[in-house]
Amino acid sequence: MGRLWRREWWRLGALVGAGALVGWPFGFSGTGIAVGLALYLFYQLRQLHALQEWLTHHPHDEPPSASGLWGELFDRLYRYQKGQRLTQRRLRDTLSRIQESSEAMRDSVVMLDRHGDMEWWNSAAERMLGLKPAHDRGQHITNLMRDPSFVDYFHARDYREPLTLCSPIDENLILQFQITLYGDDERLVMARDITRLHRLEQMRRDFVANVSHELRTPLTVLAGYLETYGDMAEMLPERLGRGIGQMQSQTKRMQNLVNDLLLLSRLENDQGGHDDIRIDPTSLLEAVRRDAEALSEGHHQLEVAVEEPRGLLGSEKELHSTVSNLAFNAVRYAGEGSRIVLRWRPWGDGACLEVEDDGEGIDPLHIPRLTERFYRVDKGRSTATGGTGLGLAIVKHVLLRHDAQLEIDSRLGEGATFRCIFPAARLTDAAPASRRA
Known part of the structure; x- marks a missing residue:
């Protein structure tokens, strides 16, 4: 390209020089130079007109014939246009295939x-x-x-x-x-x-709810008779007395399972959450701590820490169930001698309820599945502790009703933290529990 520019400058110089030489014998050197510049300008304008005609009326045809700098410019534009047309054709073909696949x-x-x-x-x-x-x-x-x-x-x-x-x-x-x-x-x-999947899921929910409801009556009758026989244990043979105790334990466990299934079914089918009241988190955590201490029987150190002055807006019964499930799980699985802290603290614009322990911890591999129904990290130990396998599923659905989310942080041997994060819209000035107007 530099060689073409030098040639163009030589051409301009030759025209100007020739004009000056022709006009010099007659005393019109300036006029000769002007004529030489006019000829050069006419040539450039002619090539520019050819370029405009080509781009405007015949852009897909071969470029006009020219030499020097203009010829190189025409050739480069032509190659660029061919490349652009090829790229556009490929893009159109790709878009067409995408649209055809989307249509399918x-x-x-x-x-x-x-x-x-x-x-x-x-x-x-x-x-x-x-x-x-x-x-x-x-x-x-x-x-x-x-x-x-x-x-x-x-x-x-x-x-x-x-x-x-x-x-x-x-x-x-x-x-x-x-x-x-x-x-x-x-x-x-x-x-x-997902209409079919939705209907199947609704059928499952209805089935679980109906079966759980139907089981309540026979379980209540069975538990009543077992309690009566338990009061008469000294009158029964020793072997039969031991069997009645085991039956009472398993009946109680079955009743807890049915109650949890009914609660979970209600939470799944009712996303209203219209029974919101102002809750004092301190009173809530203290009540849960007392229940957890009764379950622990002195084998754990339970504490309450309140770092957030604002109260919480929600269903007191459901939130009590949520924190209780988390605290009872900590008592069951953290290990004897563990320290368990029930905490209410700020979290961004909102706040969170935490249940933290320094116990055995959970392998992060299990964390994504902990809120699934009946999922157990250690099936043998979970059965021995009397858990139903529905606690965290209930926690998840209660938090969904309260516009909140559950976060779980844990490592093996480093304890676990279960964090219920509530948005700012769910917070209110601390006040005694009372119905919202």
Whole structure:
């Protein structure tokens, strides 16, 4: 390119020199120079016009013929255009394949721009969400999905967990929404039809609730007779007396299991949480500490630490059950001589209830599954302690009803901390428990 520029400067110099030489004998050297510059300018304008005509009217044809700097410029532009056309063709082919594969999906796919406006969707989205290409393209997604839960989910920008809602066009169609951020703050909204899974889950819940309810009466009758026979143990043969004691223990365990199943079923089917009252965390933790000390029988050191002055808004019965489950688990599994602390302290803008122990700890491998029903880290030891395997599942659902979340920190041999984190909206000035107006 440097050689072409030098040649161009030589050409300009030659035209100016020739003009000066031609005009010098007649005393018009300046005029000759002006004529030489005019010829050079005419040449440049002619090539510029050829470039404009080519780019405007015939961009896909061969470039105009030219030499020197202009010829090199035409050739470079032509090669650049060919490369751009090839890249665009590949992008179109890729986009076409993506759209074809999306069309083949049974799940709804909706592409949003950075403002949340709908740019493209597949045919499944038209069936599930009722989108119409002629009217909805360019509309904001919340103009279609007006459910407050979806609007909050969309604006929260925390898409780690999916959202389950009814279809906006068919209440019998249950959809699971998942949003993914990509590109320049753009979003991909996917909706999956989980109606069948939802119905199966509801059938399971109904079955567990019904069976648990039906078991309460025979268990109550059985426990009553066993208590009567237990009072008459001295009148019975020794071998039979031992059997009655074991039956009483297992009946009590079965009753606890049924009660936990009924509580869990109620929590799963009722997400209202309308029985909120102002709770004094100090009184709550002290009550749980006394219950845990009775269970411990002096084998553990239990303490209460209150570092947050604000109170908590929620269901006193459910929160008492939550903290009790965590404290009783610590008593059962931390090991004798362990120190257990029930703590209420600030956490960001909100606050958290903690149950911390310095006991045996939990292998981090088990932590993601601890809130599953009947999941046990050590099946033999858990059975011996009399646990039902539903405590942490109940904790999880109670916290969901209170807009809170459960965090578990533990290492083997380093104790465990179970942390119930409540948002600022759930906090209130400390006051005696009373019904909300």
